Amino acid sequence: MRVTAAETLPTLDFDPFDISYFADPYPDQERLREAGPVVWLSRYGVRAVxxxxxxxxxLNDWQTFCSSRGVGLSDFAVExxxxxxxxxxxxxxxEHDRARAVLQRVVSPIVMRRLRDNMVAKADALVAELVARREIDGIRDLAQAFPLSVFPDAVGLVHEGREHLLPYAGLAFNAFGPDNELRREAxxxxxxxxxxxxxxxxRENLAPDGFGAQIHAAADTGEITADEAPLLVRSLLTAGLDTTVNGIGAALYCxxxxxxxxARLREKPALARGAFEEAIRFESPVQTFFxxxxxxxxxxGAVIPEGQKIMMFLAAANRDPRHWQDPDTYNIERRTSGHVGFGFGVHMCVGQLLxxxxxxxxxxxxxxxASDIRLAGEPVRAFNNTLRGLDSLPLVLTPA
Known part of the structure; x- marks a missing residue:
């Protein structure tokens, strides 16, 4: 039975899971922000912020706004x-803290520092090859190719069959949406x-020195159970790939x-981390969660009963002029601390360091x-119920 708003709320009837919305979400996101702090989305009978x-x-109050009943439209208490x-x-x-503690150790800042030199070398070799080629697809040749060249190896996956990784991650994020064509097809x-x-x-299919084996080793010490270990490896595979691919794609597009x-980045390459972080804020590869x-x-001021779904528009929050100065400007020197592109609070994206x-x-x-990066054609959007990204990004790279 569809719930109704018990209090008077601003009401909007647009569909935040429609292809036309995905193609250009910004007008509706502005309407949402300006309608009020809490809005009733009549299409799905949910409140939105x-x-x-x-x-x-x-995001910060997990005790009141739980994730255990699902972070998509489906309510696990009834579905x-x-x-x-x-x-x-x-x-x-x-339960969350016990599992997350294992993942945080496996992909800790110390581990990232150990991986850095290898990643720098691989990134440099790949970019050198692509700059020499000049005309590339930024998504296939860079945003997908680089994570797929380093992440599965770090996890300890076999080489055969890795083509399943991206479709699986896309499936997981599509499933957070309603029973629409995107979800059904996925x-x-x-x-x-x-x-x-x-x-x-x-365990038996993972290399002994990878992240996956380290997660299974946590079952030996009793931190997690043997049944939970493969589920936690699965969580890492979901969290560590699609957000990275779409984040890199967003940065290249910017x-x-x-x-x-x-040009500013070329003058000061130390801004690379800030440029990537600002692309996450500006484009918000993860658009919504519940x-x-x-x-x-x-x-x-809005009274919300128990058991109600709340749809959070992370992308709209990341461009809220109440919080950000010139939010629709891509500024690689912006102080982006506090953006919600990776979520926030205890459920913040576990793959963010990678x-x-x-x-x-x-x-x-x-x-x-490269001395210059230019569009060589019209980018093609990849549509997903939760993620915002590109399927193709034709680029021309000019050698430095």
């Missing part, structure tokens, strides 16, 4: 999940991708559209190897 203050508040819930994304403390194609990923998450930003209220709560490292070393290599 799009201003930075409310999105940040919901069966399409697969076993994620131990980090779709659980709450204390689930219809799911079987081979799910089967391969499930099999590779088993560099091609805003040549002054790339939470469910565990009790009646008042949020910015994404940041990969994005930084690639942009640094581009700043050294």
């Amino acid at each position: 799009a201003r930075y203050t409310e999105v940040h508040a919901v 069966k999940p399409w697969r076993d819930p994620s131990l980090v994304l779709e659980t709450d403390p204390p 689930l219809a194609r799911a079987a081979p991708h799910v089967a391969w990923v499930t099999e590779q998450c088993r 560099m091609a559209r805003f040549p002054d930003a790339f 939470r469910t209220t565990t009790r009646e709560v008042e949020l910015s 994404a940041r490292l990969e994005g930084e070393v690639l942009l640094d290599a581009l700043a050294r190897r």
Whole structure:
């Protein structure tokens, strides 16, 4: 039975999962922000928050706005999940903390420092090759190729079958949406991708020195159970790839559209991390997530009953003029601390350190190897119920 708003809320009827919205979400995101701090989306019978203050508040209060009932439109209290819930994304403390502690150790800042030299070398070699070629597809040749050249090896995956990784991650994020064509098509194609990923998450199929083996080793010490270990490897595969691919794609798209930003990056390559971080804020590869209220709560004057879905527009919050100065400007020297592109609070994206490292070393290599990045054709959008990214990005790279 569809819920109705118990209080008077501003109401909007647009579909945030429609292809036309995905193609140009900014007008509707502005309408959401200006309509009020909490808005009723009549199409799906859910409340929505799009201003930075409310999105940040919901993300930070897991006790009131839980993830364990699903971070998509489906409510796990009344609907069966399409697969076993994620131990980090779709659980709450204390269960969440136990699993997350393992992942945070496996992909800690210390581990990232150990990986850095190898990633720098691989990024430099790849960019040198592509700059010599001049005309490339920024998504296929860079945004996808680089993470796929370093991340599966770090996890300890076999080489055969890695083509299943991107479709599986896309499937997981599509499944957070409603029962629309994107979700149905993704689930219809799911079987081979799910089967391969499930099999590779088993201990015996992982290299002994990779992230996956380290996660399984946590079962030996009792931090997690043997049954939980493959689910946690699966969570890492989902968190560590698609957000990185779309984040790098966003940064490349920004560099091609805003040549002054790339010129500034060339002058000061140390801005590479900031340039990537600003691209995450500016483009928000992860557009939305849901939470469910565990009790009646008042949020910015709106009383929300227990058991209600809240749709958070992370992308709209990342361009909220109440919080950001000139939010629609891509500024690689902006102080981006506090953006919600990787989420916030206890459920903040567990793959963010990997994404940041990969994005930084690639942009640094581009700043050294290329004197100019230009669009060579019209980019093609990749449509997903949760993610914003590109399927193709024709670029021309001019050697430095």
